[in-house]
Structure formats: structure tokens, C-alpha cells
Amino acid sequence: MLASSLLMAVGPSRSAHAADGYGRVLLAPGWPVFDSRMGTGAHQVTGPIAVPASLADVGIAADAAGVAWVSPCGTPHGSDPVAVFEAGEAASFTVVGGNQCVTTSTPVVMVIQQIGSVSDTPENSRLQYVPLAAPAVILDQDLPSANDHDVRQIALPNPPADGGGAVLRLDVEGPTSGYAAVVEDGTCYVGTVQASGRGRYAAMAYVEIPGGGAAALCLHTLNASHVKLTLLGYLRHDGPDPTRLPPTLGYVSQTLPPPGLVAITPTRVLDTREPIGVPTKAKLVGGSWIRLDLTSYVDENSTAAVLNVAVVDPDADGFITAYPCDAPSRPVTANLNYVKGETRPNLVTVKLAADHTVCLFSYATTDLVADLSGTYERIGGAGIVPLTPYRLLDTRDGTGVAAAGELPAGQVLTLQVAGRGGAPATGITAVTLNVAVVGARGPGFITAYPCDRPRPLAANLNFVAGQTVPNAVTVAVSATGTLCLFTYATTHLVADLSAWFGAANVDGFHELVPYRLLDTREPIGTTSKAPLPAGQVLTLQVAGRGGVPASGASAVTMNVTVTDPASDGFLTVFPCDQDRPLAANLNFDRGQTVSNLVTAKLSATGTVCIYTLKTTDLVADLAGNFTATPEQVEVLELIGG
DSSP states (O other): OOOOSSOOOOOOOOOOOOOSSEEEEEEEEEEEEEETTSTTSOSSBOSOEEOSSSEEEEEEEESSOEEEEEEETTSOOOSSOSEEEOTTOEEEEEEESSSEEEEESSOEEEEEEEEEEEEEEEEETOBEEEEEEEEEEEEEEEEOOOOTTOOEEEEOSSOOTTEEEEEEEEEEEOOSSOOEEEEESSSOOOOSOOOOOSSEEEEEEEEEOOSSSOOEEEEEESSOEEEEEEEEEEEESSOSOTTOOOOEEEEEEEEEOOOEEEEEEEEEEEETTTTBSSSSOOOBOTTEEEEEEOTTTOOTTEEEEEEEEEEESOSSSEEEEEEETTSSSOOSOOSEEEOTTOEEEEEEEEEOOTTSEEEEEESSOBEEEEEEEEEEESSSOBEEEEEEEEEEEETTTTBTSSSOOOBOTTOEEEEEOTTSTTOOSSOOOEEEEEEEEESOSSSEEEEEEETTSOOOSOOSEEEOTTOOEEEEEEEEOOTTSEEEEEESSOBEEEEEEEEEEETTOOBEEEEEEEEEEEETTTTBSSSSOOOBOTTOEEEEEOTTSTTOOSSOEEEEEEEEEEESOSSSEEEEEEETTSOOOSOOSEEEOTTOEEEEEEEEEOOTTSEEEEEESSOBEEEEEEEEEEEOSOEEEEEEEEEOO
């Protein structure tokens, strides 16, 4: 059986009832009618492959990412695919109507199973599709894994007396492998069409049911998953439109603005010490990863998450990599570097997998904490205006406060953001800034949050006595454009503004799988392998690399790391066509490896400049770019019906 990422099953057939009316559909048992692995068929094909049935399920499996189209044989395929798949992923879809051909953009294994037939003209004994006035959700819950004979009976609401079948949409989230199947009532036998995959999937199910009374169907799930089952309509022997065919699922290309930020009060979504976001209280074992499910915090329009990730008491030196769990492989990048026994945070902006998961890999055994501070959304988010970094706050010299002086332990500082540093007086919903503690009197943490909301159980920055340590913060501001900073221990604070977000802004975030832009040790992004000398500026070409367009991007988000600096210092990232500002993105000590997320405005030629006070090697890993260019997005929709 070919594994499938879109899920569908059809049960065994019953003989159709004769009726006064007539229709177009006749359901039948699933039966293979084409298999590229068998007979004279090539192992992998691209088509066009004729579908030898007028109602069929097509399953494909591919080694490379691609799309599949269905079109009348002998005609070019359209622009909208019926399936979109990643490398190593499978997909399935339904074909309704005769003389149809399947074409794929990359070679695939293909299996076609007949699940019925459609007549070109209305005929007696066939069924007519009659949609409900409104789709009815008949199941929406988490289901445990099951063996081959473990099925659930689902009652169908108000089945018509002349009903012969039901048309349903099946949505499944969460399985790493396995299948879900919908079959008719009776023996509850799992039909021949099964499907497996990972993440988030959807498919149609056409299921025969008896007429004349109560009806139910059976649902089988091999692995634990969240299942939603929606009844769209019935196949009946009599109906108002005997030529109406049931719907299928397919992808429709839409032009949408790039996703915008929806900032929230920071919310703890992971803590291996509690446990939060994991089933048991235990450190993450070195060389493994946590699959962080954000389904409860995001929706179908979410494309990326903004997380503050912290390691607590690692057993050895190491690093953290955050990436979408459906990436073909773990990227060769790092979001956070740490040493044995410390507590260290870093802001992470990471693309979401299709099932709304983020994977966090740790090189060494450690506790992990993550606080969600925002998501990027295709609908309703705020666009960005990137800025040359601007110093909003420095308690050492009185910038941004009434008088110079340390912020006492347990106190809250109200920082006015709106109207300063290039940010307007109104229209701001969130900001990105670099916050640093300087000369802390003891161990503690900083929490940044909008001043018109309660202080959350979250931390943006952890520190020990005497330390100077920065961290990037993306956070909502209050209705009056203020930001509150709470400190657990007495310390000086510095904050540099790098961007502001507002609903009227048009530049949105295009998330990317992490990509290494710079490594002076290799070299990557430079002409030679050598540390950047003290007091020098490195010009880094960003546009046209790692998924950033050659033109049109206004800013990028990247994780910048210093490794083995010659002495204590700092670095500043800024657009190369502007003067270096009085600001810092990263403070470091001699011999340290330390990272910080940077949202950097690009120059007119698509470059950023990196200045270092002291000689050091540099690494930069790209997370995404900001652009006003609309995106072509393939959206899964019901077609026909």
C-alpha cells in the first residue's frame, strides 16, 4: 500500500437501490487500476498518466518536493495543483470525472485506485450529490492510537430516507506516521485505501450508507492524532440537481500580503522542569530534540513563531537549533550557544511546520524553557518598519529615564517607545529592541511586557552578578506606546530600538528554514578564512542568498554569533549605507561563544554591516526577511460541489 499524506478511505460497496430519480455517482470497493511499481510502468513517473476510472483515488510518493495537477487528457494542466508535497512526503487526492490525466512536477511513485464511477449523463440507480445547507462538524477531538481492528462508530445526523452515501471532509493533525480511514457502517472493515504521513492533512471520503433510517460510519486511526470530520452532504437517489457532482479538495493560488506580527503578552509554552509543553518532568537528553506543539496558541493562518528560548543548567557545553519539524533535515545552524551549568536565553523567530510544531534540538543534556511572545499571521498581523538601531534607554547616563541610576531589584521601569528613535507617536503595536543588563548586583532576570497588562510569568533575559549580557526582545507595547521592564536584581539597563510594528505597515515577514549566511571560520559569506579584526567592519551580502530576494527586502532576521573573541567587547549590526550608530547588538567576553537574534535593516544594495570592537570569528544564520512583495500562496479549498 502506498503511503499517503492526504487521508481517505472508502468502504466495501453495497448494491445500489433502484429509485424513481437518477444521478451520476456509483460507489464501489477500492480497487487498484494503476501502479507505477508494477508491470510495464516505470518505477517513477511524471505523466501525463490517464486515470482509468471516473471516480478514483490517486496516491503519490516523491523523493523531491513538487506539485501534482489534474486536467483533461490532451490539454495543458492549469496553474492550480491538486496536491503540494515536500521531499520524502506522500500525497493523495480524488479525481472525479472521466478522461482525466495526472501530471507531476517531479518524478513520483503513483498508485491509482478506483473507488467508483461517474456517468456523463444521469442514469437510474446512480446517486445525486445534495449538499447540506451548512457543513456539519460531527467530530473534532484528540483520538488515541488504535490497532487494525479498533474503530469508532460516528453517528450521521439526519440521514435521508433515500440516502445511499455520505460525503465528508477529513482533517487530521499530529500523526508522525500511520493513517486515518473512514469506512461505512456494518462490519467496520478498514477499506483498501489507507493513508499515512506526518503533520497536517486533509482529504475527502465518499462512504456508502444504508437508506431508510439511522446511519453511522466508522473511523479508524492508527496513531494518536487530532481528527476533525465534517459532513458536507449526502449522496441521494433523488435530489434537485441530478447532474451535480460531489466536491473534491485542491489547491487554489491566491495573492496575499506577507504575514504580519501579532504580538502577545509573553506566555510560557515550554518548561522541562515543571513540566509544561512536555509529558514528563525531565531534562532534554543531549543529541535529541523536543517537538513543541503550538497548536493551542496559533491558527491556520500562522506561519512563524517568536519564542524566547532559554537553557537552564546544561550538563556540558553545546547549542540549540530551532527549526520546523517538517523540514527535510535538521539545518546546520544554531540559535543559542551555551556552556556547562549556565542559564542563557535567546530570542528565536522560527518557521512553523504544517502541523504547527517547532523542533528544538540540543547538543548537550539540559533543561529548556520557551516563552511565546508573538506569531506571524497571513491575516490581521502588523507590518514592520526597520530602523537604524537607536538607543532608547541607558540608566548609566540617564537616557530614557528621569535620572541616571541602577534599576532596583523588584522594580519596574516604564520606557516610552512611541515618538522616539524613528517610531511614530501613534500606530505602534509592537517593537523589536536589544535589551542588555550591565553590572548586575546579583543573579536574576528581566521581563519585558506591555505596561497596560499584568506582568507575565516569563523572562526575556537571565543574568548573574557582574555580568553584561544582551538579548533581543520582540514585544507588544501598551495603548500609549510604553514598554515595562521588570528586574529581579539591581542592575543597569540599556535598550536599543531596531524596528517597530503597526497595522498600517505593509512589510511583512517571509519565514525561511534557517540558512547560514556567514562563518568566518569556513569561510562562508567572506572571501577568506579569518577572524574579523578589532575595530573593523564586515560587509555581508544578504539579498539574493538563502531565500532572500535579490531586491525588495527591507530587513532580515538572523542569529549572529561571536566565537572565541580575543578580549571583551561588542558588535553592532547596521545598514551599510548609513553611519554606524551608538548601539550594540551583542556583548561578549574573551573566549566566549555567544549569540543574539538581530533584526537588521538592509542597505539599498541588500547588505548589512557588522562592526566588532575586538577581534573575533563571526557566524550569522538567516531566519527570514521582511518585504512588501505579495506572496503567491497555494490554499487548500473545496472545489465543486
